[in-house]
Amino acid sequence: MVLAERVSSAPVKPAAEGAPPRRPSRSQGVAYLFLGPWLLGAIGLTVAPMVVSLYLSFTDYDLFNPPKWVGLGNYAKLFGDDPRYLRSVGVTLRYVAWSVPLKLVLALAVALLLNSLRGKGQAFFRSAFYAPSLLGASVGLALAWRAIFDTWVDTPDHALLTIVLLSAWQFGAPMVIFLAGLQQIPRDLFDAAAVDGAGWWRRLWSITLPMLSPVLFFNLVLETIHAFQAFTQAFVVSGGRGGPADSTLFYTLYLYERGFTEFRMGYASAMAWVLLVAIAVITAVLFRTSRYWVFYGDER
């Protein structure tokens, strides 16, 4: 919980904390009235389905016959007896390891570039570079991407690279967040460093990056979580099957195949839970490492 709170609020300017309303007693019931739809969704569409899907992950379930308890059978098969599953894990890890850093480096570089512009020019380029983040998630653009890289898409060695590039192309969203972070660094820090004779690199390394590290951390966590769940682009670029030769068999693509084309719902549920645990563990690890490289203002 602390985890989500910190991630979600990292680059947000602190909201004005007004005094809470005085008389809470009468608003108790009304509060739940307002909360009604959300509460219904939280229980009916999140908590209950999570419990059920955990249960299903220990069963064989094909949607038409009642679930049959198999214990840890699905999990054992995943890791012991399903080369394509392990293949999908490898593809996804490789995708995350390439696409997230590439996207963030591009985003940071362009943000630094735009930060040296002011006014209308900056606003124009910021909007223009942001556009792919909106378009790139669509099937339409992925189809174009597949055609542009048509020779790569057909070779197992390069197919994944095309999808990595499509992801990197959407660097606009983290770039906008970086730029907002850059603009909050006090200028006098740079002035003081300049007086002390620090060059551009030195200032980048000793001021900009440390001051930007909370934003960098936020982007890293967010992009990593999203990258693990990438689906549409892999589906379109690979023609829906993760080919050629399973070289783009993303985790979610394989989950979709097992769950919704073969209707092995128990097996797919087990895959979903492994994904959840993997994302949670990696997020926790990132938080652990953050204490060594993320600087929050006051401890500078």
Add this chain to the structure above:
Amino acid sequence: MRRAGVVVLCLAALALVLYPIVWLLSASLTPVEDLVAHLRSLFPGRITADGYRGALEGAGGESFWTFLGNSTIVASGAVIGNVVSCSLAAYAFARLRFRLSGPLFAFALLTIMLPAHVTLIPQYVVFQHLEMIDTFVPLILPKLLATDAFFVFLMVQFMRGIPHELDEAAKIDGCGPVRNYRYVVLPLSRPAMVTTAIFTFIWTWNDFFSQLIYLSSTENYTIPMGLRLFIDQTSSSSYGPMFAMSVLSLVPIGLFFLAFQRFLVAGVATTGLKG
């Protein structure tokens, strides 16, 4: 002088970034027989509207207008659902005090990080038992129940910034929480609601995964699903309509972007929306 260098660098980067979009536009206007040669060039030699004619005829026996209509229904339903349900929940979290406020809000934040896949299969099973597969209900109902907790968070952040003196004044004038929500907080939260509406529209318009799972008959297909019909076709004769329909599918997003870019960029900058 240095500024000029930066601008030149930005323009070069921009050309690279816009390449795929320009390429798609020109491919959609290129005659089919020129397309193979066109793959390596940016501008079409001869121009034809055949692709667009084919795109409007649609795919799989349904016209483009069917796909467009379905996409519009799903996206509108999602927008209305998100704006209403998320603003209600956000009002409770931001302005009212109740016992479980803290834990419930923390839970809401946690669900933002939750991969959809762990709830997907039971949800599918339930909708299947209710015989709602191949309808728009599974696509719209979750929005009516504020499952996009990100927008709850966005609106909470915004509503917390509205001065509490206004609540007090409204209370003195005899407004309960309901009228305070309706007449004080809601009108003042318009920017957050506009941001929510735009992002919901664009994400729903682009959404593919849930539509792929829940829509099965062609007459219920949305635009991404209509485009999907082209994925398996390898004959180059379908390339023209495919690229043209791709362009048509991106037009609403482009228009929204041009109209609301300030809201969009500000929304990303302050909340870290993924975009």
